[in-house]
Amino acid sequence: MNKRKKLAADVEVRGRMSEYEEKSKRRTLFRLLKYFKAAPGLLAFALASSVLVNAAQLAAPLIVQTLIDDHFSIPGFDVSAVAYLAVLYIAVCVVQHVFSYAQRVTLTSLGQSILHKIRTELFAHIQSLSMRFFDKNASGRILTRVTGDVDELQELYANIFIMAIREGMLIIAMLATMFALDFRLALWCLLAVPVIAGLTVAYRFIARKTFIKVKSLNSRINGYLAEHVTGMRIVQIFNREKRKYDDFSAMNDEHYRLGLIQVILNSLSNPLITMIANIMIALIIAYFGSRVGLHLLDIGVLYTFTTYIRQLFQPIAQLAEQLTAAQSALISADRIFDIMDNTVDFEDLDAPGRSAENLTGKIEFRDVWFAYNDEDWVLRGVSFTIEPGQRCAFVGSTGSGKTTVISLISRYYIPQKGRILIDGVDIAEYNLRSLRRAVGIVMQSVFLFSGNIRHNISLGDPDVDDGAVREAAVAARCDGFISELDGGYSHSVAERGSDFSLGQRQLISFARALAVKPRMLILDEATASIDTETEKTLQDRLYEYSEGKTLIMIAHRLSTVVGCDLIFVLDHGEITERGSHAELMARENGAYRKLYELSVR
Amino acid sequence: MNVKILLLGYFRRKWPRYAAGLALVFISTYFNTLIPSYLGRAVDQLRAGDPLSDVRRTALLLAAAGFGAFLLYFIWRYMVLGFMRGAEIHLRRGVFAHLESLTSDFYVRYNTGDIITRSISDVQAIRKMFGGSLVWIANSAVTFALAAMHMVRTSGALMSFIALAPIPALLYFIMKIRKVLRGRQRDIRAATSDMAAKAQENLTGIRIIKAFARENSERDAFAAFSDRKRAAEVRKAKLSAIVGPLIMLVYAGVFTVYILVGSRMLSAGDITIGDFTAFNGYILLMVGPIALLGQAIEDWQSGMASIGRLDEMLNCEPESRDRDGLAEEWLSHENPFEQAQTAADGDWISVRNLTFRYPGTDVNVLKNVGFSVRRNEIVAITGPVGCGKTTLLSLFERLWSAPRGMISFAGYDVNDIPIEVLRSEIGFVPQDSFLFSDSISENIRFFAEHRGDEDVLEAARAVAVHGNVIEFADGYSTIVGERGVTLSGGQMQRVSIARALVLHPKILLLDDCLSAVDAETEREILSGLRAYLDGCTAVIVTHRVAAASLADRIVVLGQGGTVDETGTFDELLAKDGAFAALVRLQNGKEAAE
Structure with missing residues (x-):
């Protein structure tokens, strides 16, 4: 019960948010329209075909009207004279439908080109955002922007925009023709337009509310399923199947309730308009009947009017139906533009700067203060110098700031205070791309990409050829098991490398770091999931490999840092001790000594 | 079905x-x-x-x-x-x-x-x-x-x-x-999902991409996927x-x-x-x-x-499930997990000649594994990557079914104990800690209605995560996971252990679930566990010698899924075998020399 309330509150908040978004809607719309400039030829052709389709659609009933009034209504009319009107009729229809086809294909082509453009622009922009952005936004949410939200725009570009223009033209032309045919009757019919418009607005209001609710519920159900499919083992281990089933059921009950509202809404919109058209037709008949001494010619006009009424109300009805899609498309567009407009987190890899190619690898922190948010200091005045070729380690408990230190070296984040220098130059002065390439990182969490092993080591970098891949694999001690795989280095990696053990994956990510021949190598808790023996041999190889390179490591297992030249002990963002293993062990009550003794018992 | x-x-x-x-x-x-x-x-x-x-x-x-x-x-x-x-x-x-x-x-x-x-x-x-x-x-x-x-x-x-x-x-x-359209629709769907998969992979691995400055090639790769979708859509529209x-x-x-x-x-x-x-x-x-x-x-x-x-x-059938009538059969006799409270003699968990391969594969993950665990005993299992430690624990829980006569609890073959009973008596903490996007307290209690807030706190203290939790603005009500706060690896591991502890299981299985915490915390947790687990039998898979040393007995598995040696810490040291080598390695004595 409580959950449902929470759900309702959640939906409520989203509803209010979207109302706020309404204000910027016009701006968003304008911006969306600007994308039509991407393919002016297609746009022009689509518009030209629209004019043709409309003209033909308008003309066809008029031909029938002529037929009825000028021929059929005259007793003893000449049957053979009808043939030319029949030919004219079919000719007009051919034009209408052939161009209608051309128009549809062009519109799709146009819409898809625009969507492709938006998608790639968005993705490219996301690539250029810094880690801060990715910290703030869950990857699932960003993914929805790139796929789901762009798809929402599809309807907008493939249908709604053009339909508004096309049907708008049609409605005006039709009304004009009706006025020319019978002014008073046309005036009557005009009365139906506010009724339809009013119904449309009311419908839009309710439908949108429901739509937002359904959308959020759908994503909840999706999320719930995703989470529980992933964590099903936990549910089973703890015998919680029944409980989880009940949760899921409750969510589905809500889905059913909203579904019924949707059914009602969908069943109302179009049929209601059709019914109004029918009633209008009945009224027109009654109107004609009241004109005693009816002129025979008027029967054709009656035909045209009834045909137009159906064709006039239909576009309005269609537009009404599309409006729900337009609503959500605008919300999606806002979300997309929000990301595209994010300049705060922008980082330019190729901004001109000093090349970091031939560094010696001297790293210096001068009174560095850093916080991920506000004044929540993670590093408080950290200063140290690591000489080129030194092997050093950061140790300390979880949350002491070890990982943050190395994140700053690669300029994932910029410290609020203090300076970081590499080879005596502030890192801000380096070209970011060359800086990142100069630092090889092996991370705590291993990530394998789809593709083969070779790709996973080279990451598609043209500078890393097959020889370099192999060399790196040998150095990382994974050449052995890779060679035994089906296809060796061409062996393709299944979903995130689930067919490899955690340790094997870690070794591959080692090779990846070694392959770019970095000047500085950083290991962030990189050996945690490797068994001790492999770790030991790997470490030997690493030391050998990193001869002359700067090596920084973070490790929980203190046995791995014993051989380092310099060890820093971090505590709540401050360096409390520094020195070699022997020096630190010599301290009577030293933090490091305590940690070490604990770890070896 | x-x-x-x-x-x-x-x-x-x-x-x-x-x-x-x-x-x-x-x-x-x-x-x-x-x-x-x-x-x-x-x-x-x-x-x-x-x-x-x-x-x-x-x-x-x-x-x-x-x-x-x-x-x-x-x-x-x-x-x-x-x-x-x-x-x-x-x-x-x-x-x-x-x-x-x-x-x-x-x-x-x-x-x-x-x-x-x-x-x-x-x-x-x-x-x-x-x-x-x-x-x-x-x-x-x-x-x-x-x-x-x-x-x-x-x-x-x-x-x-x-x-x-x-x-x-x-x-x-x-x-x-x-009919032709369906084919083209399939192309669209394939193109769409490939594109989404590419984007997802990119976002999940964004740190790596940034670390290696591969943004441009990612951009091009994505554009190719996006264009494929565009072309497919146009082909369909035609x-x-x-x-x-x-x-x-x-x-x-x-x-x-x-x-x-x-x-x-x-x-x-x-x-x-x-x-x-x-x-x-x-x-x-x-x-x-x-x-x-x-x-x-x-x-x-x-x-x-x-x-x-x-x-x-x-149509997929569960690989491991109760045979028909097992639940009724089980109800007809007394629960041996309760009986054994008094009859403490004999092996509480016994593994005999256990050979196992995953269905559909032809490699034995475990070969002739045999050892036993007595009541209230803590046994550590250690061994190199891929030696079958995790598989062994999964078999205890019947996540996979072991052949008959190889694993038994209190004298009952594991296949003769209903899964529901087995899992409620055994607390299992898997290697990859998984939390649901819910509050921390609900993640620990995990809908065990008979456990109150006190139990949750107690369990959290036992795994030394209480201190971390109360530092969050919302304390135990903090929502974790996709829609909430991201816990560190170590915190997640500890919460997932607490989730098993809160139930006071008779048997606790820990699958290398402290790898992300530092040595000091690990030691704190393991000694906390000993006190908390009074009257509980535990099997702990670990890489760390320090953790293994806290156990009453240690089983060392070798590459290829065999038991290399078993014994107490001191016995194994005296034996100077694989385990002793491991101890030397981890204590860094070699490196220090």
Whole structure:
């Protein structure tokens, strides 16, 4: 019960948010329209075909009207004279439908080109955002922007925009023709337009509310399923199947309730308009009947009017139906533009700067203060110098700031205070791309990409050829098991490398770091999931490999840092001790000594 | 289990609603076909100069038919589609319950996205199949039949035939087009999901991409995927856009023929101008359903495909499950987990000659493994990566089924203990800690209703995560996971241990679940555990010698899934075997020397 309330509150908040978004809607719309400039030829052709389709659609009933009034209504009319009107009729229809086809294909082509453009622009922009952005936004949410939200725009570009223009033209032309045919009757019919418009607005209001609710519920159900499919083992281990089933059921009950509202809404919109058209037709008949001494010619006009009424109300009805899609498309567009407009987190890899190619690898922190948010200091005045070729380690408990230190070296984040220098130059002065390439990182969490092993080591970098891949694999001690795989280095990696053990994956990510021949190598808790023996041999190889390179490591297992030249002990963002293993062990009550003794018992 | 069984269960209970809805479809359609004939009648009455009251009556009838058709259309849709909405959630619940029963082998074979697609989109497709689709097919058939009857009455059999004749040809052609379209739709879907997969991979691995400055090649790769989707969409549109204009054009042709034929009939006095006008109305009535019929037939076909996909999933059997009647059998004797409180002698957990390979593979993960655990004993299992430690623990929990006679608890073969009993007696903490996006306290309690806040706190303290939790602004109410705070690896591991502890299991299995915490914390936790676990037996898989040293006995597995050595810490040291080597390695003595 409580959950449902929470759900309702959640939906409520989203509803209010979207109302706020309404204000910027016009701006968003304008911006969306600007994308039509991407393919002016297609746009022009689509518009030209629209004019043709409309003209033909308008003309066809008029031909029938002529037929009825000028021929059929005259007793003893000449049957053979009808043939030319029949030919004219079919000719007009051919034009209408052939161009209608051309128009549809062009519109799709146009819409898809625009969507492709938006998608790639968005993705490219996301690539250029810094880690801060990715910290703030869950990857699932960003993914929805790139796929789901762009798809929402599809309807907008493939249908709604053009339909508004096309049907708008049609409605005006039709009304004009009706006025020319019978002014008073046309005036009557005009009365139906506010009724339809009013119904449309009311419908839009309710439908949108429901739509937002359904959308959020759908994503909840999706999320719930995703989470529980992933964590099903936990549910089973703890015998919680029944409980989880009940949760899921409750969510589905809500889905059913909203579904019924949707059914009602969908069943109302179009049929209601059709019914109004029918009633209008009945009224027109009654109107004609009241004109005693009816002129025979008027029967054709009656035909045209009834045909137009159906064709006039239909576009309005269609537009009404599309409006729900337009609503959500605008919300999606806002979300997309929000990301595209994010300049705060922008980082330019190729901004001109000093090349970091031939560094010696001297790293210096001068009174560095850093916080991920506000004044929540993670590093408080950290200063140290690591000489080129030194092997050093950061140790300390979880949350002491070890990982943050190395994140700053690669300029994932910029410290609020203090300076970081590499080879005596502030890192801000380096070209970011060359800086990142100069630092090889092996991370705590291993990530394998789809593709083969070779790709996973080279990451598609043209500078890393097959020889370099192999060399790196040998150095990382994974050449052995890779060679035994089906296809060796061409062996393709299944979903995130689930067919490899955690340790094997870690070794591959080692090779990846070694392959770019970095000047500085950083290991962030990189050996945690490797068994001790492999770790030991790997470490030997690493030391050998990193001869002359700067090596920084973070490790929980203190046995791995014993051989380092310099060890820093971090505590709540401050360096409390520094020195070699022997020096630190010599301290009577030293933090490091305590940690070490604990770890070896 | 399959879709048919699930749906029948629902249909059997609620079919009258569906049947009544279908009946209304016919009446509503009948009202619709009345409208053109009333229009025709009005035209003739106007031409003949009939009294105003007659014309008005016809107009009223037309309006009434329009209103009736609308009302009934609304009602049948509500009944039929509402019915199918109910069927949808019934089906989805059934699928979820089935998913809950499936074991790891299933989750290895099917990826998460695939399972979700089947549980949501395929279920939706089945709803549409019996909702919109089936009803439209019925609706169209009725419309054609009634319109044809009217046409025969007013304009003769020939014109009626000409109007109906294109339908089979059109449908045949439309279905042909749609068949090709399905292929193109598949291309779109493949292109879309490949694109999404690329984006997802990119976002998940963004740190790596940034670390290696590979943004540009990622950008190009994504653009290629995006362009593939664009091309696929256009290819589809080129074909799908044919259908609508084609139908309209064919019926423009029919009407052209009618102009020629009808003018002759008119001049001969066989039909009236009213009949002529009405004919056009019938054509309009028929054109709508033809276009939708193609859609309906396709929905039907895609529903069939979805049934196939869903059945494939529903047909999956859990790899490990209770044999029939086990639960009843179990109830007939006393719970040995309780009995053993007094009879403490003998082996509490016993593993004999355990050889195991995963179904469908031909490599033995474990070979002739044998060891035993006594009551209240803590046994550590250690060994190199890939030696089968995790597999061993999974077998204890019956996440996979072990062959008979190899694993037993309190003298009972593991296969003779119902899974539910087994899992409620054993607390298992898997290697990859997984938390649900819920509050921390709910993650620890994990819906164990009989455990209060005190129990949660106690468990959290035992794993030394209490201090971290109270530092969060919302404390134990902090939401974690996708929609909340991201815990560090170590915090997640500790919370997931607390989740097992809070139940005070008789047996605790820890699968290398402290790898992400530092040595000091680990030691704190392990000694906390000892006190907390008073009266509990534990099997701990670990890489760390320090952790293993806290155990009463240590089992060392070797590469290839065999037991290399067993014994107490001191015994193994004295033995100077594999374990002793490991101890030296980890203590860093070699490095220090």
